[in-house]
Amino acid sequence: MTTIYRVDGMTCQGCARAVTNAIKEAVPDADVAIDLAGGRVTVAGPADEARIRAAIEAAGFEYRGTAPAA
């Protein structure tokens, strides 16, 4: 199961790392890929949207919902 989330506020590799680590801390089995330019976070693994949203927001980034798969 792969879900794409739209996330605002990620502007550099440090942000990408922070979001990746926050999601992995919340959902250890998740495989996370960040598209900085597109403001998208692709998560393969458990589709626990509520937990992933909470992790993104707790890290200080803006959760904007899911996006259709490309």
Next chain:
Amino acid sequence: MTTIYRVDGMTCQGCARAVTNAIKEAVPDADVAIDLAGGRVTVAGPADEARIRAAIEAAGFEYRGTAPAA
């Protein structure tokens, strides 16, 4: 009690927010100020270095120890 920590890898305001929020999640009473250019994080409040170090590292940034107060 104010402690200054040296932290590498913060390059933008998103990083600064991520580090701030990670520390506040670990130590809710902390008052956190980020010096991006200097790679320094000033924390006023409980001086729980181990917890703050763990929070910084879990967020994906590099903890480099404490710094003398300016």
